[in-house]
Amino acid sequence: MSKILQDLNPQQQEAVKAVDGPVIVFAGAGTGKTRTLTSRIAYMISERKIPPKQILAITFTKKATNEMRERIFKLVGPNAGEVFISTIHAFCASVLRKFIGLIGYKQNFEIIDDEDSVRVLTEIYKERNFDRKAFSPKAAHNIISAYKNGVMPIGGIVNTLFEAYQEYLFDHNLADFDDLLLLVNKLFTLHKEVLEFYQERFRYILVDEFQDTNMTQYEIIKTLGQKYQNVFVVGDDDQSIYSFRGAVVDNMYAFMKDFDNVILVKLTQNYRSSNALLLGANTLIANNVLREKKNLFSTVKGELSDVVVTESQYHEDEVRFVVNEIAYLIRGGVDPNKIAVLYRNNVVSRNFELAFVEARIPYLIYGGFSYLKRREIKDAISYLKFLLEPNNIFHFKRIINQPSRGIGEKTVEKITERCQMYQQSIFEAIDWLHANNPSNKTSALIEFKQLIEKLQKALEQMSLVDFFDYMLEQTGYLEMLAQEDFFESNRVENLEEFKSILYRFEATYGREGLSKKEILHMGFDEILLDETLSVDDKGKGGAVLSTVHSAKGLEFDYVFVVALEEGLFPALREDSDIEEERRVAYVAFTRAKKKIYLSCATTRLIYGRIVRNPKSRFLTEYLMGRKEQEKPEILKTEKLHSDESLRDFHVSDRIYHSTFGYGLVIAVDETTIQVLFERDKSIRKIKKDHPTLRKTLEE
DNA sequence: TATTCAGTCTTTTTT
DNA sequence: AGACTGAATA
Ligand SMILES: Nc1ncnc2c1ncn2[C@@H]1O[C@H](COP(=O)(O)OP(=O)(O)OP(=O)(O)O)[C@@H](O)[C@H]1O
Numbered sequence: 001m002s003k004i005l006q007d008l009n010p011q012q013q014e015a016v017k018a019v020d021g022p023v024i025v026f027a028g029a030g031t032g033k034t035r036t037l038t039s040r041i042a043y044m045i046s047e048r049k050i051p052p053k054q055i056l057a058i059t060f061t062k063k064a065t066n067e068m069r070e071r072i073f074k075l076v077g078p079n080a081g082e083v084f085i086s087t088i089h090a091f092c093a094s095v096l097r098k099f100i101g102l103i104g105y106k107q108n109f110e111i112i113d114d115e116d117s118v119r120v121l122t123e124i125y126k127e128r129n130f131d132r133k134a135f136s137p138k139a140a141h142n143i144i145s146a147y148k149n150g151v152m153p154i155g156g157i158v159n160t161l162f163e164a165y166q167e168y169l170f171d172h173n174l175a176d177f178d179d180l181l182l183l184v185n186k187l188f189t190l191h192k193e194v195l196e197f198y199q200e201r202f203r204y205i206l207v208d209e210f211q212d213t214n215m216t217q218y219e220i221i222k223t224l225g226q227k228y229q230n231v232f233v234v235g236d237d238d239q240s241i242y243s244f245r246g247a248v249v250d251n252m253y254a255f256m257k258d259f260d261n262v263i264l265v266k267l268t269q270n271y272r273s274s275n276a277l278l279l280g281a282n283t284l285i286a287n288n289v290l291r292e293k294k295n296l297f298s299t300v301k302g303e304l305s306d307v308v309v310t311e312s313q314y315h316e317d318e319v320r321f322v323v324n325e326i327a328y329l330i331r332g333g334v335d336p337n338k339i340a341v342l343y344r345n346n347v348v349s350r351n352f353e354l355a356f357v358e359a360r361i362p363y364l365i366y367g368g369f370s371y372l373k374r375r376e377i378k379d380a381i382s383y384l385k386f387l388l389e390p391n392n393i394f395h396f397k398r399i400i401n402q403p404s405r406g407i408g409e410k411t412v413e414k415i416t417e418r419c420q421m422y423q424q425s426i427f428e429a430i431d432w433l434h435a436n437n438p439s440n441k442t443s444a445l446i447e448f449k450q451l452i453e454k455l456q457k458a459l460e461q462m463s464l465v466d467f468f469d470y471m472l473e474q475t476g477y478l479e480m481l482a483q484e485d486f487f488e489s490n491r492v493e494n495l496e497e498f499k500s501i502l503y504r505f506e507a508t509y510g511r512e513g514l515s516k517k518e519i520l521h522m523g524f525d526e527i528l529l530d531e532t533l534s535v536d537d538k539g540k541g542g543a544v545l546s547t548v549h550s551a552k553g554l555e556f557d558y559v560f561v562v563a564l565e566e567g568l569f570p571a572l573r574e575d576s577d578i579e580e581e582r583r584v585a586y587v588a589f590t591r592a593k594k595k596i597y598l599s600c601a602t603t604r605l606i607y608g609r610i611v612r613n614p615k616s617r618f619l620t621e622y623l624m625g626r627k628e629q630e631k632p633e634i635l636k637t638e639k640l641h642s643d644e645s646l647r648d649f650h651v652s653d654r655i656y657h658s659t660f661g662y663g664l665v666i667a668v669d670e671t672t673i674q675v676l677f678e679r680d681k682s683i684r685k686i687k688k689d690h691p692t693l694r695k696t697l698e699e
Numbered sequence: 700t701a702t703t704c705a706g707t708c709t710t711t712t713t714t
Numbered sequence: 715a716g717a718c719t720g721a722a723t724a
Contacts, residue, residue: 549712608715
């Protein structure tokens with residue numbers, strides 16, 4: 001048997017070997033879906049001699065893309081580089097980069113992120129005097145995006161807004177994230193030649209996390225696969241957590257109908273977690289009605305104490321407990337990269353981040369604010385893009401008064417007016433204004449123009465990295481930051497960090513003899529769709545702080561699921577779907593390999609208000625599968641002794657044990673202690689190194 | 700145009 | 715609590 005198949009079970013092998021024709025792997029968490037998909041690609045290349053160039057693999061995140069490429073590389077070597085692995089968005093961007101001209105956009109179209117979209121909408125609001133109070137531009141963006149993703153219909157004023165928005169994007173040659181998908185779909189529908197080009201190019205298509213594809217994505221995958229029918233998708237209906245973005249689990253069933261002779265493979269053995277952990281996850285998800293019944297099993301038994309339940313009085317206690325516990329694990333030799341703190345809401349990450357810094361525990365944050373979305377980074381990128389395209393009004397508006405040059409809304413309006421009415425370029429308009437109606441404003445504009453021209457020349461003569469410094473200095477951007485609060489000082493650091501990205505651009509694309517302009521264009525395309533890009537990413541890593549959504553597909557030895565309270569997790573808004581909330585919990589709980597900590601706080605500060613929420617139903621549901629006497633005693637974190645980590649027990653100390661509850665130490669020897677437990681008034685011998693044994697404070 | 704200050708609203712989740 | 719807005723003032 002080939003070495004690729006060796007590490008797979010018979011069902012997984014079946015999925016790997018069925019190279020031709022449509023296949024769906026429908027299976028629960030940790031059953032090796034991704035591993036099967038990866039092995040299948042390796043198998044196709046090394047056993048079936050399929051040219052790697054013909055393979056397209058769609059992952060859910062950029063992180064998953066990188067991971068998959070690495071894994072395939074390990075199996076088949078450098079050939080892996082030729083497989084087209086990407087997120088659907090990045091794939092669409094590459095299609096459009098080639099063919100978007102056919103549907104009226106210019107080839108150098110730009111991809112904009114949410115923040116840019118909101119900017120555009122804000123402008124439209126002002127132009128057309130829309131009422132901000134009815135709903136904010138931000139809300140409008142959410143609605144429009146939901147509409148574009150097929151989540152909700154729109155009408156009336158929102159439709160007007162939507163049309164104005166699309167018109168603006170088209171006129172400015174911009175595409176938002178949703179457009180990437182929609183435009184490709186349009187391209188494939190209107191231009192069969194393009195579709196055929198890609199059908200021939202990618203004869204084998206594989207899709208991970210299929211349960212979270214939306215209608216447009218599915219349409220794209222379906223049409224691409226129509227000709228050769230070699231479409232392989234893997235998914236888990238219980239892990240569909242992106243319905244807010246238009247994901248439709250029913251695509252899994254649609255797939256089985258739309259393609260002929262689909263091979264259905266089910267996997268039931270979970271290789272990630274022990275049965276002790278699986279029991280909870282299985283019981284929890286069984287509360288959902290809308291699902292395929294599955295029963296995952298593991299061959300590893302696990303310990304009752306692998307599930308730790310804690311309750312803290314205040315959220316500060318929760319943070320302190322989690323951070324102490326992680327510090328303890330790391331001291332005990334656990335690799336920080338194998339520890340994760342997962343939460344439903346980004347808000348709670350802040351407290352943890354601060355505590356990690358204080359405790360000097362290295363950490364990484366997934367999800368949350370992307371590095372590229374920071375103001376200073378976006379400004380810098382806008383400067384660079386404007387240098388390449390000095391007639392780009394979009395970037396002009398962003399940078400013209402950054403730092404302040406005394407140019408406000410009114411002046412910008414005058415310029416755009418002339419550009420539109422007389423078909424002038426921005427610089428021509430500036431010259432005209434200065435010649436015909438000179439003022440200190442127009443002088444400032446001329447100065448700006450000269451600055452840009454000077455920078456354009458300099459760019460040709462310097463390395464990108466040196467130029468970047470020069471640019472920040474010449475534009476006065478650095479000085480502007482220096483004058484802001486010192487509190488903002490890490491903006492400067494972020495900009496410093498950006499130089500390493502530029503350095504990479506130059507190293508990757510520089511030697512092919514490309515111009516600076518081309519290098520930057522290619523580089524920006526590469527990073528733009530990479531949400532995971534962050535400042536601390538390339539360091540040695542550390543414990544992971546992540547939303548549950550961003551942790552999908554990942555696994556960690558130790559997982560802390562925090563803020564498990566009604567209203568937060570599950571979120572209880574009028575439009576929330578409790579089954580989806582439960583799936584989010586299921587995803588969270590199934591990330592753990594060795595041990596899981598479920599944590600909630602009685603009292604929490606949110607929006608300056610003190611809220612007291614009961615502990616999450618998911619916590620209860622998770623434990624429901626256990627016999628009464630096997631349910632863990634809840635650890636009240638505020639009772640913990642501050643130096644409990646020393647595990648140095650003495651007679652008359654108070655302790656906590658996950659199975660037996662709280663108790664009093666009555667005798668100590670080398671390796672064990674004797675404890676009188678409060679709950680059942682019995683005396684037990686406990687090993688000192690029992691994993692959940694903790695010293696607590698006096699009563 | 701820039702700056703300041705009081706009042707308002709926020710948060711689910713992300714490519 | 716903190717970010718963000720809009721109106722009032724310099
Ligand atoms: N046949 C196998 N033998 C040993 N280990 C396996 C096998 N299949 C999968 N695994 C391991 O199980 C873990 C989970 O695999 P994988 O991430 O592929 O599962 P998944 O189904 O994609 O999970 P999820 O749906 O939660 O993302 C990984 O650590 C993987 O290496």
